Amino acid sequence: MKRFVYINDRDRTPGHHCCNKVSNTKYNIFNFIPKNLWEQFSRFMNKYFLLIAILQLWPLITPVSPASTWGPLIVIFAVSATKEAWDDYGRYCSDKEFNEKIVWVVKKGVKTQIQAQEIEVGDLVWLYENDEIPCDVVLLGTSESVGLCYIETSAMDGETDLKTRVTPKPCVGLTSAELLTHKGVIECPEPDRDILRFDARLRLFPPFIDNDFHPLSIKNTLLQSCYLRNTEWACGVAVYTGNETKLGMSKGVAEPKLTAADAMLDKLTTAIFIFQVVVVLILGVAGNIWNNYEKNKVWYLRFPKQSEWYDFFVIPLRFELLCSIMIPISVKVSLDLAKSVYSKYIDWDLHMYDQQTNTPAVAANTAISEDLGQIEYILTDKTGTLTENVMLFKRCCIHGVYYGNESGDALTDQGLKDALLEKVPEVVKFMLIMTVNNTVVPHLSGNGSLKYQAQSQDEEALVQAAAQLHMVLSSKKGTFVELNFLGDILEFEMLNVLDFTSDRKRMSVVVRDHSTGRLHLLTKGADETIFRIVRAGEPVQQVADAIDQYSQLGLRTLCFAWRDLDEQEYTSWAITFNEASASMTERESKIADACQLLERDLELLGASAVEDKLQDAVPDTIASLRKAGINFWLLTGDKQTTAIQIALACNFIRAEPEGQLLSIQGSTSNDVAASIERVLEILRIRSSESKDVAFVIDGFTLELALKYEREAFTELALLIKTALCCRVTPSQKAELVGLVKSCDYRTLAIGDGGNDVKMIQEAHVGVGISGREGLQAARAADYSFGKFKFLKRLILVHGRYSYNRTAFLAQYSIYKSLVICFVQILFSFLSGVSGTSLFNSLSLMAYNVVYTSIPVMVTSLLDKDLLEKTVMEHPEILYFAQAGRLINPSTFACWFIRSIFHAIVVFVVTVRVYAYDKCEMVEMSMVALSGCIWLQAFLVLIETNSFTVCQYLAVWGNVVIFYVLNFILSLSKHAGMHTIMFRVCGDPAYWFSLLLIVVAGIGPLAAIKYYRSTYSPNAINMLQLLERQDPIAVSLEASESSSSSARAVSRTNSSHGSVYEPLLPESLKSGIAVASSDNFLSEVSSSDFLPFSPNSRTPLLNHAMNNNK
Amino acid sequence: MNGASSSEGGPNNLLKESKRPKYTKFTQQELPACKPLLTPGWVMATFMVVGIVFIPIGVVTLLASNSVVEIVHRYDMDCLPPTLATKTDRVNWVQNSLVDHRCNVTLTVPKRMKRPVYVYYELTNFYQNHRRYVKSRNDQQLRGDSVTSLDSCKPLATGNGQPIVPCGLIAWSLFNDTFTFASGAGAIPVDNTGIAWKSDVDSKFGENVKPSNFPNNNSTGALGPIGGKALNANLPLKQDEDLIVWMRTAALPNFRKLWGKITDRDLEAGQVVNVQIANIYNTYSFKGSKKLVLSTTSWLGGKNSFLGIAYLTVGLICMFLALVFFLIHLKNPRPLGDTSYLSWNKKNSDRSRS
Secondary structure, eight states: OEEEEEETOTTTSOTTSOOSOOOOOSOOTTTHHHHHHHHHHTSHHHHHHHHHHHHTTOTTTOSSOTHHHHHHHHHHHHHHHHHHHHHHHHHHHHHHHHHTOEEEEEETTEEEEEEGGGOOTTOEEEEETTOBOOSEEEEEEESSTTSEEEEEOHHHHOOOSEEEEEOOGGGTTOOHHHHHHOOEEEEEEOOOSOTTOOOEEEEEOTTOSOOSOEEEOGGGEEOTTOEEESOSEEEEEEEEOGGGSHHHHHOOOOOOOOOHHHHHHHHHHHHHHHHHHHHHHHHHHHHHHHHHHHTTTOGGGOOOSSOOTTHHHHHHHHHHHHTGGGSOTHHHHHHHHHHHHHHHHHHHOGGGOBTTTTBOOEESOSSOGGGGGGOOEEEEOOTTTTEEEEEEEEEEEETTEEESTTTSOGGGOHHHHHHHHTTOHHHHHHHHHHHHSSOOEEEEOTTSOEEEEOSOHHHHHHHHHHHHTTEEEEEEETTEEEEEETTEEEEEEEEEEEOOOTTTOEEEEEEEETTTOOEEEEEEEOHHHHHHHBOTTSOHHHHHHHHHHHHHTTOEEEEEEEEEEOHHHHHHHHHHHHHHHHOSSSHHHHHHHHHHHHSOSBEEEEEEEEEEEEOTTHHHHHHHHHHTTOEEEEEOSSOHHHHHHHHHHTTSSOOBTTEEEEEEOOSSHHHHHHHHHHHHHHHHHHTTSOOEEEEEEEHHHHHHHHHHOHHHHHHHHHHOSEEEEESOOHHHHHHHHHHHHHTTOOEEEEEOSGGGHHHHHHSSEEEEEOBTTBSHHHHHSSEEESOTTHHHHIIIIIIHHHHHHHHHHHHHHHHHHHHHHHHHHHHHHHTTTSOOOSSOHHHHHHIIIIITHHHHHHHHHHOOSSOHHHHHHOGGGGGGTGGGOSSSHHHHHHHHHHHHHHHHHHHHHHHHHTOGGGOBHHHHHHHHHHHHHHHHHHHHHHHOSSBOHHHHHHHHHHHHHHHHHHHHHHHOSSSTTTTHHHHHHTOHHHHHHHHHHHHHHHHHHHHHHHHHHHHSOOHHHHHHHHHHSOHHHHHHHHHHHTHHHHHHHHHHHHTTTOTTGGGHHHHHHHHHHHHHSOSSOOOOBOSOOOOOOOOSTTTTTHHHHHHHO | OOHHHHHHHHHHHHHSOOOOOOOOTTTTTOOOOBOOOOOHHHHHHHHHHHHHHHHHHHHHHHHHHHHOOEEEEEOTTTTSOTTOOSHHHHHHHHHOTTSOOEEEEEEEOSSOBOSOEEEEEEESSOOTTOHHHHTOOOHHHHHTOOOSOOGGGTTSSEETTEEOBSOSHHHHTOOOOEEEEEETTEEEOOBOSSOSOHHHHHHTSOSSOOOBSOGGGOTTOTTSOOOSOOOOTTSOGGGOHHHHHHHSOBSSSSEEEEEEEEOSOOBOTTOEEEEEEEOOSOOTTTTOOEEEEEEOOBTTBSSOOHHHHHHHHHHHHHHHHHHHHHHHHHHSOOOTTOGGGSHHHHHHHHHHHO
């Protein structure tokens, strides 16, 4: 389908396109209530509560007043509906503001002001500097003579640098008067969400002479919500409006992520529900039997002679209602509340604030912080994530001459300077490619100095370097490029740009040298693609050697090539190229084919090497997290050798003899299969050895492996702890995340650039580095911060605490509901299995919401089992959080047994002490309730690891609140509890009962806890004891015990500034073997030596794990 | 952590608004906290102290319970003609208002019982806590307020189209055995005022609410079957303390309810008390027993040795645990915080040895 947009001609443009009214709202006034209710009831818990609430309306079966469920239910629904409504209202307001913004539009040749929402497709929109663009517009004219304008796209992709947009060729030079009246047609595709593509064409109608179709691309468009900058005015025709714009189409609500603990809680809830149904059935049957048996005997109950048809169901349903609080309505609410505070802790954390870039850590997703504590796999990007993404031109090799090898910096290499002064042709050509073949835009800033604006850090580094070597890119106006080379002005016209794509892996420009009038093709790109297109006889091996040497150093390399074109060849090629560019279908591949025609027989000039420094503390961070049992995969678009060097430098893989790197290679599916099989065999044989085995695979092999050998590759992925994947595309990254995820591991993906967005969204937890490649990754991520090293704190401190606390809060919430429920069940055996509630409605309602919620809430916000410092020094301790070790069926069973035990203690003591003449119902219920409350208070105390004032206040304040509330209730003559609390408290037996309940309930727990922590302690217990000791001793012990991490630190320090240097001598000899040997296993070795430290999950803490439960 | 980068970030911060989070102890999770640990000394001491506190409490409560003198006499079988063997015969006999249900019981006082001596009746296997039963009342009606609905009283809400006062199963099944006490020649007066909770008398039962249309009051059974005691139609509910006591439903199927107090004399040890019982209340249907209880009280209430025994048991167990922990600790002292116990370090050293 195509869309035809007639410029300046409302009558001809079909009117069925939507107007420019943007709407991001989810609801409107009429559908809010039904739609919101529907959404809320799509959750299992809510359905359950509604069912219970409805059942309670039947007075025959309800043990308590319906208000005890309806009240909280309505409150919870109202709160979440209000929140939704508030959010939606906010969206409505911002939409309204956007829609009612006044814009200039040309109507019938006259400029008029209308509201943005009245713009229609085909209208000519007139924009001024700093205007927000109201809809997707094809640029037709600007105030700049060459038809350029600048836009800021931060709202779209988060990148704050300015981008240039150009008017299509036929429109260049139109005066503003002509623009008001000219007509034409744009043929464009139906709206889509791809913000990088716009395959359309334009034809101007007579009186314009040039009325052929002219290709349009994304470069000719101004997209909605971008801002016009540094341009006095620009005008264009609206092609997509309202919600049909590129931005509008790509808006979508991301699927909410469900954490492991959430999923486990859902499972446990279901289990409890099943348990509840079983209990209800058993009690229901028992109750019916009792009724049948006793019916005629218990005359004082006056059972009706004739039974109703529903009698059989009445008792089970009563018990269903009586047991309904087994699944507490408050658990979801308190969890949500606690989790949002956990995420706030991340926002607030000063240790994760990056001063250099003024970026605090941001937790965009408030609901998944406990998943951070359970991470088992980290899949990380390399450039910008592990490295700083500050590119510096370091070395080059031109025509076989190495520059910068001695000094380590080509810019200070006298040889290179001399060669430039002498204007050695190859060197000048090399420099020209560095300067001209790019998308860098020079700007004269206010104080007259030149600034470069680039979308690629590499290009900026090259241009900067060239400028320092006195070849300065001084201005770029449209297609005209002006250079200042040693004082001479060189002028070029850039005729065509053969863009970089991830398939082509190269970029070329066709330029005309104004001084000579000759045409040249300037090409730069990855070595393997360039080597294929150079002319025969070029010194390919020489350059390949240089590139190998550079990548051994971890430098990023580019090859440079040159070709002189003759006029005839170019003219005929240009026609092909333009046709391809204007084609409406498969444009990309057609262009690639066209480029291929010109990019051949190149003269190979040499290679450049750009350094990207490792970020601060990366090796230490990786070492710590690996000790925590987390497996690392490095996914990079870089070449294999560079990736291996970086991996070695940052502790990713270890050199022989501690580590071994296996290579998977192959060009056919059979090769790949064989290669994987080999590696698997080696892994199986060597699994007993204490080696760190890693494998390396490139994107092409990966493609085959995933396609044909998925099973074997998955097995491999599970066996191996470290993997390097080189030359992988964004979607392959996401696919790998999906692969690990499918094996039921918790994954975290971390990246910084737009190419990592897919993987970040795919992973359980996505982390974005708000780096130099823009904010795209950070926006898509659940968490974002400025430096890779913060990951350690995010996982070890925030993740671990959140998980510990969530696990406690969730299980405790269910435990306390179970306690009161079991008391009710026990009581039912003494009340003729009739479903009498021991507690009154008010107490039941307040029990979960008021009496027991505050202490546990405060504790789960503040409790710390170990100090942050201890956790950071002993990352192995994360083991206890991984794989759901704190909330799973067996931990829950402990809580379950505890709840039964406590219910029995409370019930037996109450019933036995308040026997005979004291067994008045209301009084007894108050004693039992008090028993539960006191037990809860002490249970929270015994489960708390660290006490702050707040916890004491919460626990004891809560008890005080309980008594105050009940004293107030006891004052009311009309409540069922009139005077009860006074009577009860005046009786010494009450206080003796409570003391007995507390000691009998808590004593065994304390004894078991003590015995376990002392005689079969797990690592947490031991570290707690360690913390107890003299703080100096702690740090001494710690530094001894974590000697490997200490060494890693010292190593980082010693090699600061020149991270790759120490690796060079040894790795040069053996490392190259990796690249050259085909689909065979090879081993990387290096002089770098690190002691082995067990970082695998299996050997780690086996002992402690056995003791854990 | 920020030290290295601060120098570069400094001037930048002057220009841009700093996004640095603010420092508070709460936001940095640095609230001062103490971390109590279950160290051997602490645990042993606690268990010891609990034991030391519990055992005296146990002794004291046990003494209190033992100081109570209690006479319990089950009379439902004694006061039955021995010829009645089957349940049906017994029920028929007890419900037959024409038969003389009186019987005499002799109690011997084991120890001196100081006044006041409380007289209770005890019922077993009687489910006052049954769901049908507990709800079967109307507090508005009892208080004399305007009644919104008598539904909760069904099936004893109305009779002959008129509301039953007091309605519901509880009032209808009021216990109606009577006891007359005598010692030697003279009768022992039993005071049955002041036996109900004062708050109930004051605020739960109305001054002007008198029984009406009450089924038990019509001996012909015209208003329905007769359950328990007939109520004096002229006596306001507020003054019918037997009813008020009964309407405080018991939470357990075995319960005692106060019937009266002997306030004018102490009962001496060896004294013989003759009780004439009118055995009218039907517990034979559901195999419940009826007991007559005379008891004094202590500061802790009636005779109930549970607290004392429980305290002694728990106290002894605590002391025993303290002792066990102490012995284990002597035999197997564990150094505090030895990192070599950490399994990953252990594994490490194992490996280096091998």
